[in-house]
Amino acid sequence: MTCVTFLSAPTPFAVMTPTLLLAPMEGLLDATLRDVLTRTGGVDRCVSEFIRVTDTLLPERAFVRVVPELLNGGRTRAGVPVRPQLLGSDPVCLAENAARLAALSPFGVDLNFGCPAKTVNRSRGGAVLLDEPELIGRIVGAVRRAVPAHLPVSAKMRLGYGDDRVAEDCALAIAGAGADELVIHARTKAHGYRPPAYWERIAEVRTVLPANLPVIANGEIWTVAEAQRCREVTGCDRLMIGRGMVTDPGLALAIRGQGGVAWSQILPLLSVFWAQVCGRVERRHRAGRLKQWLNYLRKRYPEGQRAFDELRESNDPAHVEAWLQAQTLPQEPMPVPAAEIPVAC
Incomplete structure (x- = not known):
């Protein structure tokens, strides 16, 4: 054999x-x-x-x-x-x-x-x-x-x-x-x-x-x-x-061949982003920062286009806050990945 x-x-x-x-x-x-x-x-x-x-x-x-x-x-x-x-x-x-x-x-x-x-x-x-x-x-x-x-x-x-x-x-x-x-x-x-x-x-x-x-x-x-x-x-x-x-x-x-990120996973990230913007950015510029990101997201997500259209004319943080609260968020937030090893150079 x-x-x-x-x-x-x-x-x-x-x-x-x-x-x-x-x-x-x-x-x-x-x-x-x-x-x-x-x-x-x-x-x-x-x-x-x-x-x-x-x-x-x-x-x-x-x-x-x-x-x-x-x-x-x-x-x-x-x-x-x-x-x-x-x-x-x-x-x-x-x-x-x-x-x-x-x-x-x-x-x-x-x-x-x-x-x-x-x-x-x-x-x-x-x-x-x-x-x-x-x-x-x-x-x-x-x-x-x-x-x-x-x-x-x-x-x-x-x-x-x-x-x-x-x-x-x-x-x-x-x-x-x-x-x-x-x-x-x-x-x-x-x-x-x-x-x-x-x-x-x-x-x-x-x-x-x-x-x-x-x-x-x-x-x-x-x-x-x-x-x-x-x-x-x-x-x-x-x-x-x-x-x-x-x-x-x-x-x-x-x-990496590991799929992608759905809009349902983007929504909680928008809330995290907004919370940090509110802590770092002057009130009058806050809505602009969120719209800046949505302007990019709308190129990939149809829901991003709708979100951008709804917020386009507003610079009122209270309006943005209300819009975020009105969204249907996933029951479980996206898990934060474990710490990764630094890239060797």
């Missing part, structure tokens, strides 16, 4: 479980929305919206104001690690602030070389630095030397400012200065957020980088199919999702 040994076939890249990061989005994806979105599950780590560093050493409260998770062991209430992000152009000042931030035991320090906002760029912050690869390298190197060796230092960049001609130079500067991880948003500052995202350029940039440097692909990932296609084009097994997750809070779970 002949014995035949069957060898297991390699796992297809498309079905391997990716590492998923929740993107920083100034003016939208703040601590409140991070808290709510990480309750749905599937997210491995978050990056905070940027903390602006100019010519001063910030007090600890400045870091905590943007990243209140620092008071909770650096994690959201669902247990997902949050990496604070710094933005600036002075290597010495950024290094000093990174050292102070490190004393608060964050899950690493991230550096912003991608913000396309005109006000930020005019002050030599964000994407405008992509025209100065040498300066980017000095910033990363200074921060890397300023924080303990065990603390990861990562960076997020776009493909360039006006064009992508020095994308490889910028990425090499970041890698050469000792970064532990690099996120690449697959557009230039000039592209803004207009589709498409140029994922093939991420693949090209990766060819000049050390093979052991984790590269995370970011940009235009709205669906499971787009997540799969992005991985295939870029060769990255790590993805950062932003507006796609705000629009569809179940996207990370769906990318």
